[in-house]
Each structure stands twice: as structure tokens, then as C-alpha cells.
Amino acid sequence: MSESVEKEERKPRHFIQQMIHRDLDEGKYGSGIVTRFPPEPNGYLHIGHAKSICLNFGLAQEFGGICNLRFDDTNPLAEEDHYRIAIEKDVKWLGFDVEDRTYFSSDYFDQLYLWAIELIKLDKAFICELSFEEMAEYRGNPKEPGKFSPSRNRPIEESVDIFERMQAGEFKEGTYTLRAKIGMTSSNMHMRDPILYRIQNAAHYRTGDKWKIYPMYDFTHCLSDAIEGITHSLCTLEFEVHRPIYKWLIDQLPTPSTPYQREFAKLNINYTLLGKRVLKKLVDEQLVDGWDDPRMPTLSGMKRRGYTPTSIRNFCDRVGVAKRDNVIDLSLLEFSIREDLNKIADRRMAVLNPLKVVITNYDENGEELLDAVNNPEDETRGSRQIPFSNTLYIEKEDFMEDPPRKFFRLGPDREVRLRYAFFITCNEVIKDDSGEVVELRCTYDPLSKGGKSPDGRKVKGTMHWVSAKHCVDAEVRLYDRLCQVEDPASEKPEEGFGDVLNPDSLKVIKAAKLEPSLVEAKEEEPFQFERMGYFCADRDSSDDKLIFNRTVGLRDSWAKMGGKK
């Protein structure tokens, strides 16, 4: 292979891909790599998790390995089964098939318990009876070393005995903990005799009341990885300080494999709140319509809003993987969804803010069907027919009585094209008592049917429209960013949202006028309402009430010029 060809084939690789390449070259993993996505079932997945999912499943695909879905469910207080169900659904929706590889840390509790006892017997762990407050005091701080627990030299047999009795339910919460015996001087607080097990009398959503003690994250995660034969355990940067304890435990115990942990920077997006606690707060305080509110950055919310799995995966690709903190511009997300929807969404006409137009020279009782292309980007989508009559609706903002120079739309004595229909000229403007324009009287050119004039004359503007006689009403929900501040997380939203939330994040249009074919729209089926943006039917729709969500608007260079608003 020539050098130039090699060069062309070389794609930019992030540091984790490079690391795996190295590992594979060294023959470390003959049977291929194994990764995992390890959510805690205590909330819904959001776009930040999508980055991790795409990374872990993507790596497995790329290197011919597998990726497990493992619920890291070691805290019965926070976890619930409906979260587990939602998470499984979201992962699948995103486009990753876990097949039979759904696992639970809680399924490893027996093995973990045995290993805990083994660790005690190795004199690498002990039962501590410091109270919560004492523990904090003994821990010291990052600058000063901590002090040994008075329980640290408890005889091994005694620790084993207490540990077993903890599980037997003999003690109250908070009375005892199992701690690793590492030392109290590390500058890494997580290495100062960290807690491995605590007593918790809560019932677990999967194991019920079988367990009175539950293993901590640090004890559980590495050992669960080892049980599953994970080769590359990838997590976000804040777990970097946990790496030594991860390695320490793997080193102490006779685990079936020796995985290692590597960290990458989590995703941040401006004007967007990511973080399960805060999102849960939005839900709990009913500031949004549940976890799947279309304004939420959750996968279920984005799905309801009309985002496609493809667009989210592409977004995650473009975002990259590195170790420095990053803030992705919301426009990259919008680009990714427009890119996909432009290719796949059928076009329809819908008037959001209707203005009545009467075609004075068109037969009052007449009507006809006109051909309209479904998707100019995809010929295989064919075409449909839309009804035309003498009374139409056009978009209010497509008419100006006193238009500025660059306004290409309708005005008095101007001629424009109605898309797929005819050229019309505005002859008369009718206003109500308050002076508001309420109706336009226009004439049409019968020869311009389909939108082309036989004499070759051009018009500058093309507008969407709908036949008043045939159209259907619908509610349309227009969304804007949920947060009005660029870096909402810095406003301490966990303490209160203050003015971080955008009061105009939802605008409801009660009676938009839609092309009749839209009554058939199915939930999440994407449409482009020509010139207005991408929309999909909301799950709140019923037989007698259509409701559409705007996924995202079209790029709008007219608005950018200041033409609108």
C-alpha cells in the first residue's frame, strides 16, 4: 500500500481508540474488547449519556467486541424499576442492540459479599464503627492526612462476624461499615480507607429485602467489570480519582479478569442543563411536562420533540472524545437534526398564523387537486395532491402592507407564487376596525398552474398556503431553549432555578391550519412544514385534536437579516 493511500485512510482517532489499538497490537485481548454502559436506574438518560453510549457501543462495533448494558444498582434509596425500563428503551431507541447482554450489579451481590469476606480475611478490610460525623473528622482533608479508625486493628474473625451479622440485620443503619485497609495519608481522599459496604434497611427494587447491606460504587463497579470480563472501563473525568481504588481492589482479589479504567470528558451543551439531579428537580417541581417533555435534553424528550437516533449519533460523533472540559454549541445539535430530517422528512404545507386570502377570479364553488413533491431530496418519496379553492390561508408574516426593499413576499399589487399552485396578485387589503389586516383579495393567473408561468415571467417569492375549505386545525407547540442563560449549571440550579429558565420556552398555537393529509401523521413521524421547520405529531394528539411539536426551525437567513421579529 502506498504511503499516500495510507494517509488518506487514516482517520482522526481519539485517545481511547489509540489506546485500544495499542492494546490490541500487544495482543492483550485476543478475543476482542468488551465495554459496558453502566447507568444507575435513578433517572432518565440524557444526551450526555448518549455520548457515553455511542462511545462504548461504537468502540465495541469498531473493534469487533461487545458492549454490555449494566445497571449499576447498588443504592436502593434512589433506584426504581420504571427507570430501568425507560433506560433499556432509550438505549434500544438510540440504535444499539444489547441482545441478551443486560446485566445488573445487584445480580453480583452474592459474589461481592464473598469477596468482601475474603478481603477481610486478607486483612485488607475491617469493620469500622465510627459514626458518620466521626468518619468525616477522621478522614482529614486533602492537605492533611487523616487518622486511623480506632476499629482498624479489630481482629479478622471479629470483623467477619460483625459483617455477617450486619447482613443478618442485627444492626441499625449507620452503626457499622466495612472499610478497606489502605491507609489514611493519601492525598487522594478516596484512598483513605474507603467505605466498601454500608447498612441500609431499604428494600431494593430487584433484590427486595434480601440484603441489609449494600456495596458502595467503588467496591461494586470494578468487580462487576471483572465479572463481566470488561476490558476497557470508560467513565467520565470525575471518576479519575477513583482509578487507584479500582485498581487496588482488582489487585487484591482473585478476579476472573483484570479490567482497567480510563476517563473522558463528559458532554456539556450551552443553554442546556445536563445532570440527573437537576432534571429530576424540573420534573418533580412540574416545571416541565415530565421526563419526556420535548424541551428536556433527555433521550425520551428529544424523541418526543422529533429528534432522530441518527441525528443524535452523528452529533456524538462530531463532538469527539477528549479529556479537556468542553461546551458544545447548541447549533451543532441543531445542525445534526436538520441534516437528517432534510433527507428523510416529507414536506407538507401548514399555516401557523393564518391570514385569509380570497381569490376573486376563481370559481367560488370550484376546487382542484395540485401535485406536490413529497421530498425534493428523495425522489422515491413521490408526490401527493393538495386541494385548492378560492379561499386560502397564508402566513400572516408573508404579507406586508408597506414592504421594505428586500421583502420578497406578498404586498399590495405584488405578485408571488403559491407553492405548487398559482401566481397570485394582491389587489385589495381588508382591515378590521382596529386597522389590522384580516383578509386579502387577490387574483390568480390560471395559466400559472403548478407554479410556472408560460410567458416566463418570474416572481421573487414563493409562499406556502392551505385551502380554507379543506384544511384541518391543529395545535402546534413551538419550543425554544429551556434555559435562557448560556451556562445554566453555574447558577446552582440544584438550589433553585431563579431566572435560568426561559419563560418563552413553549409557545402554543391553538389553531394552525394544516394540509389535510396531515391527519394521518403518526407519532414521531417527521415532516417538514415548508418554510417553517420540522414537526412531528405529539403523543397528546387524539382523534379530535391534532397536536404537533416543532422539532427545530429551518435555517432562516431572512430572520438573521433582522427581517423578522
Added chain:
RNA sequence: UGCCCUGUGGUGUAAUUGGUAGCACGUCUGUUUUUGGUGCAGAAGGCUUCUAGGUUCGAGCCCUAGCGGGGCAACCA
């Protein structure tokens, strides 16, 4: 101020040490167009790649220090 991570155009991310530091988004031009969408063509952007030293024939890549950003002291994950 203890330790760890990190610092490349507005944003994000590349670059086997050596030809004008690439790509994407965004921005701006022009062009096509029955969507002021898409497509196409192109441009701009205080680039001593945070700063200062050092190693080297040669450093964005290595070393040291400084500065900036982030993280760590939950019986959460």
C-alpha cells in the same frame, strides 16, 4: 494554598517531531433554486498552537516553572 487532570482560530476536535497546523459547526460572500430551506463555490478568523525557559539541526507534540480552567474530603453513582 495538598494532589490529580487539562490548555490548538467564536465553539468542538485533528495533526508518524519537519513543506502554507487539517476538519466540522458557526460567521460572511457569491451561485442555483417553485422552501429567504437544501446543494454548490469561496472567504474571513490578532494563530509566536496560554506564557517563559530548556532539550533538539528541528517542538503544537518531550522537560521545567508560571498562569488559566476543571476535579477531589457523600455510609451517591
